[in-house]
Amino acid sequence: MNGRRLRYLITGGAGFIGSHLAEQLADSGCGVTVLDKRIPEAEPDPRVDWLEGDILDESLVGRLVERHDGVFHLAALLGVRRTMAEPAAMVENNLLGTLHVLRAARREGKKVVFASTSEAYGKAEPPFREDMDLLFGPTQKLRWSYAIGKTLEEVLCLGYARKGLPVTVIRYFNVYGPRQKTGAYGGVVAKFILAALRGDDITVYGDGSQTRCFTYVRDAAEGTISAMKREADGQVVNIGSRTEISIRELAEAVKRLTGSSSPIVTVPYGEVFPPGFEEVPRRVPDMAKAESLLGFRPRIPLEAGLGETIAWFRERPRRGSGRL
Numbered sequence: 001m002n003g004r005r006l007r008y009l010i011t012g013g014a015g016f017i018g019s020h021l022a023e024q025l026a027d028s029g030c031g032v033t034v035l036d037k038r039i040p041e042a043e044p045d046p047r048v049d050w051l052e053g054d055i056l057d058e059s060l061v062g063r064l065v066e067r068h069d070g071v072f073h074l075a076a077l078l079g080v081r082r083t084m085a086e087p088a089a090m091v092e093n094n095l096l097g098t099l100h101v102l103r104a105a106r107r108e109g110k111k112v113v114f115a116s117t118s119e120a121y122g123k124a125e126p127p128f129r130e131d132m133d134l135l136f137g138p139t140q141k142l143r144w145s146y147a148i149g150k151t152l153e154e155v156l157c158l159g160y161a162r163k164g165l166p167v168t169v170i171r172y173f174n175v176y177g178p179r180q181k182t183g184a185y186g187g188v189v190a191k192f193i194l195a196a197l198r199g200d201d202i203t204v205y206g207d208g209s210q211t212r213c214f215t216y217v218r219d220a221a222e223g224t225i226s227a228m229k230r231e232a233d234g235q236v237v238n239i240g241s242r243t244e245i246s247i248r249e250l251a252e253a254v255k256r257l258t259g260s261s262s263p264i265v266t267v268p269y270g271e272v273f274p275p276g277f278e279e280v281p282r283r284v285p286d287m288a289k290a291e292s293l294l295g296f297r298p299r300i301p302l303e304a305g306l307g308e309t310i311a312w313f314r315e316r317p318r319r320g321s322g323r324l
């Protein structure tokens, strides 16, 4: 590229992971444009070009892809709970948006990194390796709609790879950290921290024995950036951590680290999810491919990451970006 400053487009870059990715790319001296339906009013990074717009606008996506060296495609409606509530909206938004990004990137010869999910493994037996069989329930059980939707987008990416597009699919494993979404469709770490800081019940779904491997958002962003390298073209790669923890242990850790007196309570799945919900009991990535292909190793241990996340949520009301 003749020493020219590289410029990247991040779709969904105003979201949780994308905003960290934008910061980290700007830190490394790259130019960054964020395309998102919703640009935050508070604290947007002045080094980043923020553009309010929709990935469903194909000509806008085309013009933007043309002006950048590569695309991190993160924009999506996401999460099992949300896609159970709005499966058609999820498929329309995500699949069409991904199609627009891939078409434009192929036309312009630009690399794409596509954000998929560990949900794509469904209820397969861990550790989850990128080349293993995926295991879903029936399509009528909308619990699997998010996994199936993302899997279809993966197939679209890999189909475009066969047509010559440089594209890498990354599967994130439970990313957490500052700016994580709370609310009905928020992540479990953010919800636990908020409840602990407010003195509310820390609500564990099921008996809390289900396990996850949480990935600190700065590590996830670093892994995402490493997937832009051409050696990863046409590949699917896990971006996660090896630290497995049960949700009950997570609740206890959050309670201890916040010094909270909140009770930890359990609620049956049937009381919080629509009928047909099925839990994945263990979700653990095999990280060998990320290490060998991308040179990616997560660096932030869970306790340190939880500490930074708790500090951010404690400061949040003072920065005016939300009330506890």
Ligand SMILES: NC(=O)c1ccc[n+]([C@@H]2O[C@H](COP(=O)([O-])OP(=O)(O)OC[C@H]3O[C@@H](n4cnc5c(N)ncnc54)[C@H](O)[C@@H]3O)[C@@H](O)[C@H]2O)c1
Binding pocket: 011, 012, 013, 014, 015, 016, 017, 018, 035, 036, 037, 038, 053, 054, 055, 056, 073, 074, 075, 076, 077, 078, 079, 093, 097, 115, 116, 117, 118, 171, 172, 173, 174, 175, 176, 181, 187
């Ligand atoms: N957070 C996780 O743990 C996790 C795990 C697995 C996969 N992922 C994937 O990573 C990506 C980013 O997730 P996140 O946690 O940052 O989510 P997020 O909801 O914080 O960010 C997604 C962003 O996409 C934007 N968006 C959605 N539809 C759009 C459209 N039509 N046009 C423009 N912008 C649109 C939203 O406004 C939002 O800012 C998603 O693709 C998600 O499926 C996340």
